[in-house]
Amino acid sequence: MDFKLAKWLSYRFNAGIEASFDYTKERRDTGIWRYANQLPSTSISDDRETFTNFLIEHTLNFNKTFRDHSINGVVGYSYQQEKRTYTSASRLNLNTINGTTYTTISSALGVPSSGGGVSAFYRLQGYLGRINYAYKDKYLLTASGRIDQDSRFGPNYRTGDFYSIAGSWRISNEAFFKSNLINDLKLRASYGQLGISSSLQALGGSWPILGYINNNQRAIYGVNQTPVIGESQATINNPDLRWEQRNETNIGLDAFLLNNRISVTADVYSNESKGVLVNVPIAFYLGADIGNYTATSLANAASIRNQGVELTVTYRNYLHALHWDISVNGTTISNKVISVGNQGSGINYIEGTDFIRSQVGHPMAAWFMLKTDGIFQTQDQIDNYVNKAGVKIQPNAKPGDIKYIDLNGDGTINNDDRQFVGSPWPKFQGGLQFNATYKSFSLNLQLVGVFGYKIYDDIRRNLDSYTQLTNFRKDINPWTSTNTNTSDPRLGLVTDPGINDNNRAESDRWLENASYLRIRNVQLAYLLPQIFMKRSGFKNAQIFVSGQNLFTITKYKGMDPDVEGAGINQRGLDNGNWPPARIISFGISADF
Amino acid sequence: MVIAGCTKKLDIANPNAPTSEDVWQTPGYAQLGVNSMYSTYHRVGLCRMQFFMNIIRSDEGFSTSPNGALINNFDQFVVTDYNMFERRAFYEDCYVGIARANQVLDNVPNIVGLDDASKSQFVAEAKFMRGLFYYYLAEYWGNVPLQLKTSLTTDLPPTSPRAEVFAQVEKDLSEAAPALPVSYDANNVGRATRGAAYALLGKAYLQDGNQYQKAADALQWLTEGDGKDVYKLTPNYRDNFVITTENNSESVFEFQNALNPSDNHDDDVNSGSDNLNYGSSIPPFFAPRPIGFTDG
Numbered sequence: 001m002d003f004k005l006a007k008w009l010s011y012r013f014n015a016g017i018e019a020s021f022d023y024t025k026e027r028r029d030t031g032i033w034r035y036a037n038q039l040p041s042t043s044i045s046d047d048r049e050t051f052t053n054f055l056i057e058h059t060l061n062f063n064k065t066f067r068d069h070s071i072n073g074v075v076g077y078s079y080q081q082e083k084r085t086y087t088s089a090s091r092l093n094l095n096t097i098n099g100t101t102y103t104t105i106s107s108a109l110g111v112p113s114s115g116g117g118v119s120a121f122y123r124l125q126g127y128l129g130r131i132n133y134a135y136k137d138k139y140l141l142t143a144s145g146r147i148d149q150d151s152r153f154g155p156n157y158r159t160g161d162f163y164s165i166a167g168s169w170r171i172s173n174e175a176f177f178k179s180n181l182i183n184d185l186k187l188r189a190s191y192g193q194l195g196i197s198s199s200l201q202a203l204g205g206s207w208p209i210l211g212y213i214n215n216n217q218r219a220i221y222g223v224n225q226t227p228v229i230g231e232s233q234a235t236i237n238n239p240d241l242r243w244e245q246r247n248e249t250n251i252g253l254d255a256f257l258l259n260n261r262i263s264v265t266a267d268v269y270s271n272e273s274k275g276v277l278v279n280v281p282i283a284f285y286l287g288a289d290i291g292n293y294t295a296t297s298l299a300n301a302a303s304i305r306n307q308g309v310e311l312t313v314t315y316r317n318y319l320h321a322l323h324w325d326i327s328v329n330g331t332t333i334s335n336k337v338i339s340v341g342n343q344g345s346g347i348n349y350i351e352g353t354d355f356i357r358s359q360v361g362h363p364m365a366a367w368f369m370l371k372t373d374g375i376f377q378t379q380d381q382i383d384n385y386v387n388k389a390g391v392k393i394q395p396n397a398k399p400g401d402i403k404y405i406d407l408n409g410d411g412t413i414n415n416d417d418r419q420f421v422g423s424p425w426p427k428f429q430g431g432l433q434f435n436a437t438y439k440s441f442s443l444n445l446q447l448v449g450v451f452g453y454k455i456y457d458d459i460r461r462n463l464d465s466y467t468q469l470t471n472f473r474k475d476i477n478p479w480t481s482t483n484t485n486t487s488d489p490r491l492g493l494v495t496d497p498g499i500n501d502n503n504r505a506e507s508d509r510w511l512e513n514a515s516y517l518r519i520r521n522v523q524l525a526y527l528l529p530q531i532f533m534k535r536s537g538f539k540n541a542q543i544f545v546s547g548q549n550l551f552t553i554t555k556y557k558g559m560d561p562d563v564e565g566a567g568i569n570q571r572g573l574d575n576g577n578w579p580p581a582r583i584i585s586f587g588i589s590a591d592f
Numbered sequence: 593m594v595i596a597g598c599t600k601k602l603d604i605a606n607p608n609a610p611t612s613e614d615v616w617q618t619p620g621y622a623q624l625g626v627n628s629m630y631s632t633y634h635r636v637g638l639c640r641m642q643f644f645m646n647i648i649r650s651d652e653g654f655s656t657s658p659n660g661a662l663i664n665n666f667d668q669f670v671v672t673d674y675n676m677f678e679r680r681a682f683y684e685d686c687y688v689g690i691a692r693a694n695q696v697l698d699n700v701p702n703i704v705g706l707d708d709a710s711k712s713q714f715v716a717e718a719k720f721m722r723g724l725f726y727y728y729l730a731e732y733w734g735n736v737p738l739q740l741k742t743s744l745t746t747d748l749p750p751t752s753p754r755a756e757v758f759a760q761v762e763k764d765l766s767e768a769a770p771a772l773p774v775s776y777d778a779n780n781v782g783r784a785t786r787g788a789a790y791a792l793l794g795k796a797y798l799q800d801g802n803q804y805q806k807a808a809d810a811l812q813w814l815t816e817g818d819g820k821d822v823y824k825l826t827p828n829y830r831d832n833f834v835i836t837t838e839n840n841s842e843s844v845f846e847f848q849n850a851l852n853p854s855d856n857h858d859d860d861v862n863s864g865s866d867n868l869n870y871g872s873s874i875p876p877f878f879a880p881r882p883i884g885f886t887d888g
Contacts, residue, residue: 113867151604213609213611217861219627220782224778225849225850230860234861283748284684285739286747287739288691289688354675396670414674467659497663
């Protein structure tokens with residue numbers, strides 16, 4: 001809602017609410033689901049979740065022009081609350097009488113179990129202000145500031161203040177600037193701070209700073225062997241959690257050339273995230289367990305920097321009946337860890353898993369693993385693979401097994417032989433947009449390309465490890481003495497230590513180049529003639545057919561190269577997450 | 593339009609659980625804290641993984657597991673990964689138990705409203721449990737860090753040599769023994785007793801450089817001291833292996849196990865405590881096919 005309070009002052013009120021109610025029911029009937037396992041119990045379970053998120057914003061906008069100066073600005077207040085609650089119940093051993101299986105919880109015969117709680121509840125509050133000043137539309141200056149508060153931080157660190165400043169200079173409006181080629185030229189620079197706390201809910205929940213009691217322990221005492229409840233603090237909390245701060249510095253240029261037919265935008269950027277919230281692995285001797293044998297503590301541990309160059313060039317041709325424009329853009333990205341906080345003396349890295357390491361001076365979550373060097377073809381090759389002291393490096397290998405590189409030459413292959421072998425961050429991202437209109441038809445095409453990064457295919461590792469005895473890849477091609485032209489090692493049982501060695505998770509056998517080129521969007525639309533419009537009361541109606549993610553060119557053999565991974569500590573780890581869908585749609589859009 | 597009030601409450605209490613500070617004010621909580629130490633045995637490292645090391649690595653058993661890593665690391669002594677979960681879970685769980693004992697030791701003496709006799713017994717039980725877990729660590733790993741207080745994220749204790757770890761074990765057990773009861777009533781069988789502390793102390797002295805005299809002094813309480821009225825050999829050796837004669841007169845310290853028909857996990861920190869394993873999870877892992885995994 002907008003209210004005009006004066007010629008130069010207006011007030012806007014904005015409110016939004018999002019609510020969702022989820023209901024999941026899970027039922028397990030009789031049946032074996034895994035080869036050679038005992039029959040699990042039948043069960044029924046029922047989970048319900050309620051989610052609400054509402055936002056309120058008040059802003060005052062002012063706008064004043066006098067002579068060559070123009071000032072406008074805004075001050076405002078915003079408030080947001082998110083809450084999520086859940087209830088769940090389940091019971092084992094469904095009752096089956098006369099061929100009918102009863103699936104309500106109360107009808108089941110086994111031990112019931114239930115749970116419930118508030119999984120998220122937090123509030124955000126912020127005050128903001130911004131001023132824009134322009135002189136003769138030649139010199140422009142913007143300054144803004146924000147004060148943000150998040151209920152999830154402790155009272156000492158709850159408030160963060162963030163400022164930004166930007167300026168630009170329209171060189172083409174200067175008296176000395178005379179050019180037939182360049183119609184508009186603007187040089188700009190900016191420095192801004194941004195406070196981020198959005199990763200808190202996923203990483204640490206709504207109450208990450210205090211220590212809470214876990215009441216899931218059960219001790220058994222007495223001749224009747226009765227379970228009694230035990231409680232302790234299972235996690236080690238960090239009371240010093242605070243806002244992440246991202247500092248963004250940018251220098252750029254906008255130009256229009258050749259009668260505004262060509263526009264060019266170029267930027268050099270450097271973004272540094274300080275105090276990134278990361279679940280840092282902590283030593284096991286502190287005796288913490290947040291569940292599932294994970295010993296981590298949330299901390300503002302890492303500082304990460306992204307730097308690069310961005311360029312966009314657009315060409316427009318509106319001279320003839322066919323109007324078209326084409327735009328090409330590219331961004332280079334260089335990602336580096338600047339600091340990891342205090343991880344112990346002499347340790348300048350955080351290791352999420354055995355093969356991912358975030359080390360100062362390297363990209364975040366870089367691949368750190370054993371390097372492979374093909375497959376042993378003959379027993380002689382195995383016997384001759386020795387280090388300087390003559391020790392056989394892989395004595396358990398047989399022909400057809402993977403050869404690993406012994407980086408430190410100590411005669412065994414272990415975690416000391418790992419090295420940095422690549423990054424999950426793309427080095428270059430580019431796109432192409434093409435738009436054309438001819439009479440009532442219009443065509444939009446968008447291409448996207450992402451290059452220079454590697455993905456770890458965990459699904460392929462699971463299938464190619466030959467450990468579970470029933471599932472193999474369709475195109476598996478194992479090495480045999482007559483089939484040597486393959487990169488898949490020999491088949492065998494996992495009681496063979498050579499086979500076990502081939503399956504090491506911390507090797508680059510599972511790493512692939514994931515660069516891809518994709519047709520992200522194509523849309524063909526037809527503007528319905530005005531005769532239909534007048535009769536129907538619609539103003540601009542279009543029928544369209546469009547396709548998203550139609551076609552991808554990539555060498556990556558997994559499901560989809562567009563993988564984000566399970567958090568910033570494990571970027572690029574393809575766990576089989578749901579890939580982006582190819583969507584073809586038809587529709588009508590209209591204004592009325 | 594109402595302009596939203598500026599006194600929004602940014603202090604939101606957690607409705608799911610009480611804070612540690614709050615619970616340690618209540619006397620009744622001390623027993624719950626003590627119970628958590630005994631629950632540590634139901635974690636996978638202690639109730640299953642330590643047997644991979646004891647049974648499979650010795651001549652008592654061997655492994656035909658479909659998981660080759662288990663065969664390599666436990667049966668064949670071919671170590672592919674020093675941080676393997678099956679091995680590391682045992683280490684982690686000993687420290688989880690130690691952390692729980694430290695919480696009891698740091699907080700119980702300060703509880704207002706709890707009588708001194710209870711306090712001294714709880715403290716003694718915590719010292720016994722801490723001694724037991726450090727005994728495992730010293731035996732299996734030797735040089736380990738000694739963490740003797742409630743943990744903070746900034747703690748970085750140095751590694752202590754095996755002899756120092758054993759010295760700590762012996763200190764804890766010697767202090768615990770006199771304060772522990774000789775026996776418990778029927779409802780509390782399974783908790784640490786004086787005999788258990790002296791027995792473990794004697795065992796520790798023997799492992800720690802064969803200190804025969806000190807071991808003999810500790811064990812004497814069981815055979816010639818007050819303990820001789822409590823402990824004697826059972827008439828039938830088989831009684832020690834049968835469920836109907838648990839906690840018999842030969843039993844010095846026995847982790848109690850119970851059957852939970854709906855058990856499906858070994859992590860006593862996960863919600864879903866109704867499905868927690870209340871015993872040892874060895875059976876499904878050592879049993880032959882089709883019931884078990886034949887890991888050992």
